[in-house]
Every structure is written in structure tokens, then in C-alpha cells.
Amino acid sequence: MFEYFQGNKYVWNFAVNGALNSGGRIDEIDRACRPLRDVASTNEDVGTEDFLRSWTTLVDQLEEQAEENVRRGHLRTAGQTYARAANYLITAERMQQAGTPERNATYGRCLRLMERSFELADPLTRRVEIPFRDTTLPAYYTKPITTGGAPTPAMIQWNGLDSTKEHMYVSEHSRELAARGIATLMVDTPGSGEALRKQGLTAQIDTEEWAAACVDFLESDPTIDSSRIGIVGWSLGGYYAPRAAAFEKRLALCVAWGANHDWGKVQRRRVEKEGERPVPHYWDHVLWVWGETDLDQFLDMADNVNLDGVVEQITVPFLVAHGEGDRQIPVELAYRSYDQAVNSPKRELRVFTADEGATEHIGLDNFGHVSSFIADWVADTFAELAATRTSAPEVAAVR
Numbered sequence: 254m255f256e257y258f259q260g261n262k263y264v265w266n267f268a269v270n271g272a273l274n275s276g277g278r279i280d281e282i283d284r285a286c287r288p289l290r291d292v293a294s295t296n297e298d299v300g301t302e303d304f305l306r307s308w309t310t311l312v313d314q315l316e317e318q319a320e321e322n323v324r325r326g327h328l329r330t331a332g333q334t335y336a337r338a339a340n341y342l343i344t345a346e347r348m349q350q351a352g353t354p355e356r357n358a359t360y361g362r363c364l365r366l367m368e369r370s371f372e373l374a375d376p377l378t379r380r381v382e383i384p385f386r387d388t389t390l391p392a393y394y395t396k397p398i399t400t401g402g403a404p405t406p407a408m409i410q411w412n413g414l415d416s417t418k419e420h421m422y423v424s425e426h427s428r429e430l431a432a433r434g435i436a437t438l439m440v441d442t443p444g445s446g447e448a449l450r451k452q453g454l455t456a457q458i459d460t461e462e463w464a465a466a467c468v469d470f471l472e473s474d475p476t477i478d479s480s481r482i483g484i485v486g487w488s489l490g491g492y493y494a495p496r497a498a499a500f501e502k503r504l505a506l507c508v509a510w511g512a513n514h515d516w517g518k519v520q521r522r523r524v525e526k527e528g529e530r531p532v533p534h535y536w537d538h539v540l541w542v543w544g545e546t547d548l549d550q551f552l553d554m555a556d557n558v559n560l561d562g563v564v565e566q567i568t569v570p571f572l573v574a575h576g577e578g579d580r581q582i583p584v585e586l587a588y589r590s591y592d593q594a595v596n597s598p599k600r601e602l603r604v605f606t607a608d609e610g611a612t613e614h615i616g617l618d619n620f621g622h623v624s625s626f627i628a629d630w631v632a633d634t635f636a637e638l639a640a641t642r643t644s645a646p647e648v649a650a651v652r
Contacts, residue, residue, distance in 0.1 A: 254618040257286055263529045263580065264297040265289075265304075265348075267617060272344040274620035275423040276337060285311040285341065298533045301348045305355060308345035312338045316366070323373070332374020339366040340423040347415055350534040351541035360417075360450050367393075367419055377431060378422070383440065385466045388454070391447040392440040392467075393418050396476070397431035404478035406635040407436040409467045409504075411460075413488025413511070413615075414542055415532045417446035424620060429628040435635065436477060440467055442493065444542040455544030458557055464497035464504065472503075480642065481505050481635050485627065487615045488531070491573075491582070492516050492558055495590065499566040506570040506634050508627055511579065511615040512587035514564075517556035519582060524552070529580040531614070564590050570599035570634045574623055577604050578612035599634065 255273065256266045272282055285308045292300035315338040322331035342363045349356040371378050377396055382389035399405055408430055410421050418439045421427070427437035441448040442463045444456025464484060472479045483506035486494030491513035498507035513519070522528050523535070532538050536548060545551040564571070571594050575587035584604060591602040605611035605623060616623030 254613045257282075258290070258293040260294065262293055262297070264531070264533055265293055267529075267531065267614070268344050268348055270613070270617050271420070271620075272340055274617060275340050275420070276425065277340055278337065281311055281315075281337070281341070297530075298350075301350065301533050302355070304348050305345045305359065308341050309359070312342045312345075312362075312366075315341070319369075328373045332370045332372070335366050336370035336374065336423065339363050339370060339419055342366060343417060343419040343423070347417075347420075348533055351537045357450065360447075363419055364447070367422065378427070381438075381470070383438075383466050383470045385454075385463070388452055390440050390442060390454075390463065390466060391418065391451075392438055393422050393427075394436070394438050395422075395427040395431055396436045397434050399434065399476070404481075405434065405436050405476055406481035406483070406505075406639075407438060407471050407477050408631060409464070409471070409482065409484040410437055410439045411442050411463075411484070411486035411490040411493050412440075412445040413486070413490045413513075413531075414444075415538060416488065417441060419446070424624065426624045426628065429624055430631065433628055433632040435628075435632060436471075438467060438471060449542065456542050458496075458554075459500075460493040460497045461500035463493075464501040468501060468503045479503070481638055483507065483631060483635070485510055485631070487511050488582075489513055489516060491590075492560060495560055495564050495567060495571070495594075498569060498571070499563045502568070504569060505638055506572075506631065507567060508572045508574065508631065509587075509590060510574050510623070510627060511582060512573050512575050512590045513558075513582055514560045514586040514590045514593075516558040517552070518559075519586075520552055520555045528583070529614075531581060560590060561593070564594040565596060567594050567597050569597065570638075571597040572601050572603065572627065572630050572634075574603045574616070574627055575605070576612040576614060576616050576618075577606045579614045581614040599637075601630070603630075 257269045258265045292303045319331040319334040346359040381394045418441045421439040430437045443454035448454040471477045484494045485508035487510035491509040491511045498504045594600045610619030611622045
């Protein structure tokens with residue numbers, strides 16, 4: 254992994270890699286990071302406010318550039334600049350401590366930047382609200398340009414512990430799927446993004462409830478092929494998505510983008526200072542995500558965030574994609590998910606190695622490599638499902 258900050262600065266370097274591999278430009282990121290080199294020599298929690306200030310200075314500059322391009326009528330350039338600004342701002346927001354006023358204000362600004370980028374540079378994407386309980390799940394919905402009127406397959410994409418729908422969008426995975434004729438619904442599920450920050454929805458074990466709401470939404474769109482709706486989740490989504498696919502039987506395929514077979518065990522390792530953590534102020538963050546107030550009670554709950562006895566109930570194609578050198582989630586958990594998914598008609602384990610890159614957590618060190626592989630696998634599998642459906646012999650009606 255590219256290590257801008259020297260020494261044991263995994264959390265900060267992980268954030269930099271995420272921004273770089275989500276459409277960031279190295280010169281801009283260098284300008285944001287250069288003033289932070291001294292403060293980065295302390296522990297991972299100290300200096301996150303400095304991080305926000307420095308990266309926000311860059312965002313201010315980019316927003317001025319975007320506004321100038323709008324005045325000149327260069328709308329596509331302006332939209333792309335707004336998207337990069339959103340990428341950098343959501344990177345800085347992710348590093349902040351839960352509940353701080355600066356974090357809330359920063360996220361609100363990020364939403365505005367993202368919407369502006371859609372308006373100017375991406376007519377295929379729009380913000381939507383998915384009905385859920387007595388509220389909604391905010392989402393971004395990218396639909397490909399289609400011809401011939403054929404229904405479009407769709408993927409539901411879910412976050413992990415500390416990402417947002419904005420991270421999903423700037424990763425450009427939805428663009429890869431759209432190029433293959435597949436729609437993407439990028440959802441802030443309970444415990445993530447806007448659902449957590451603006452609506453107070455916290456995470457839960459039984460993610461099939463979220464999946465049902467997402468499938469209902471897609472089925473209400475007449476342009477979507479309801480027989481080809483899949484789901485992909487990265488990081489903690491590597492638990493959320495397989496759990497959903499096991500029990501929401503309308504899902505046609507599932508991708509664990511970073512296996513998270515036994516998340517509770519990972520938490521207990523982190524208590525013992527084993528393995529890397531994804532964000533600063535880690536325990537504050539996880540308690541916020543899950544709506545817990547006591548660490549011991551949280552750990553007892555987390556023991557049940559486990560796919561033993563669950564992946565066995567996945568009866569659709571199932572891909573597990575994992576980095577060989579993942580320092581957050583041991584690769585052994587990827588083998589465990591694959592080995593137990595015995596009822597999947599097409600299961601595949603893809604381990605990315607150091608020789609090719611993408612060996613870190615969710616392949617963030619070479620994000621596009623993993624994204625393209627997953628998009629190809631999804632497109633191939635949807636094509637196979639369509640071919641199977643059209644080649645199935647007609648059964649004569651029994652009178």
C-alpha cells in the first residue's frame with residue numbers, strides 16, 4: 254500500500270489510498286497532506302481535526318474552481334471538480350470523532366457537493382429515498398443508457414462500518430456496472446452514511462430487512478429486471494450482504510467484497526490490539542454505528558455478527574473477493590465463507606495477491622482492479638442467469 258505518512262500510520266495511509274483510488278489527484282492530495290506530516294507522527298487519533306482543516310482548505314479551492322467553470326459554461330469540468338471535492342471532503346469527514354458538530358456540518362456540505370456533481374456531469378445518477386419502516390434509506394441510483402427496451406439487471410451496493418454512499422459513488426464501481434448495462438443502487442443502510450448521521454438509524458444483525466426494502470424499491474421500477482437483482486457489500490458489508498442473500502430469496506446473486514465472516518471475533522482481536530483498525534476514535538465509532546453505549550455489551554452483541562450457519566443458506570451464485578494481505582480482516586475468514594457456502598450453485602473465491610496489488614482491505618490499494626473483476630463477474634453471472642431462463646424448456650399447462 255502507498256504510504257504517504259511514514260511509520261505505523263495505517264489508518265491515515267488507508268484514508269489517503271481511498272481518496273487516490275477514488276478519482277483523487279496526487280498533486281491535490283499532496284497539497285492537503287503536506288502540512289500534516291508533523292502531526293501525523295503522533296498516534297492515529299491525534300490530529301484528525303488538523304486533517305479536516307487541511308483537506309477542507311483544498312475543498313474550498315476546488316469549489317471556487319468549479320464555480321468559475323460554471324460561470325464560463327464549462328459544466329462537465331465543473332461537475333468533475335465538484336465530485337473530487339466531495340471525495341476529499343468525505344475522506345476527511347470519515348476521520349473525525351463521532352458526534353462532533355464539525356463532522357455533521359462537513360457531511361452536509363459533502364451531500365451538496367455530490368448533488369451538484371450529478372447535476373453537471375452525471376445525468377445517469379440521481380438521489381432517491383427507499384421506503385423503510387416509517388422513514389427512508391437515502392441512496393444514489395445509477396442507471397445505464399439502454400437500447401431496445403429490455404429490462405435492466407441491477408445491483409444493490411452496501412457500505413461497511415465507516416463508509417458512505419458517497420464513498421461508493423466516487424469509487425466509480427457504479428460506472429463500471431453501467432458500462433456493462435447494469436444499474437446500481439448505492440444505499441446508506443442503518444449504521445452508515447446519511448441513515449446514521451441524519452436519521453439516527455443504527456446497524457442490526459438481521460440485514461435481510463434492509464434487503465427487502467431495497468428489492469421492493471427496484472421491483473417498483475418497470476425498467477428493472479426483477480429476476481436479476483444482486484447485492485454486493487464491502488468491508489462490514491461482507492457480512493451484511495451474505496446475511497441478506499441467505500434470507501431474502503429474491504436476490505439473484507451475492508458478492509462479499511472483503512469477507513467478514515466472523516466480525517465479532519475481529520472486534521475481540523482489536524480489544525487485544527491485534528490487527529489494524531479502519532478509522533481513528535475506533536471504539537467511539539463502533540458504538541455509534543450499532544447504537545450501543547457499553548463496550549462489554551457491544552462485544553457480546555458483536556459475537557452474533559457471524560455467518561456460521563448463514564452462508565450455508567445462500568442458494569444463488571456467490572463471489573468472495575479478498576486481499577491476501579488484508580490487515581483488518583484475516584484472509585482465513587474468506588476461505589471460511591467460501592467453504593461453508595455449499596449450497597451456492599456457483600461459488601468463487603478470488604484472493605488478490607501482493608504481486609498484482611489489491612492485497613489490502615477491500616483492495617483499497619488497487620481499488621479499480623477489484624472493482625473491474627467484480628463487475629465482470631456480475632455481468633457474466635447475470636448473462637448466465639438470463640441464458641438459463643430463456644433456454645429452460647416450456648412446461649405444458651396441466652388441464
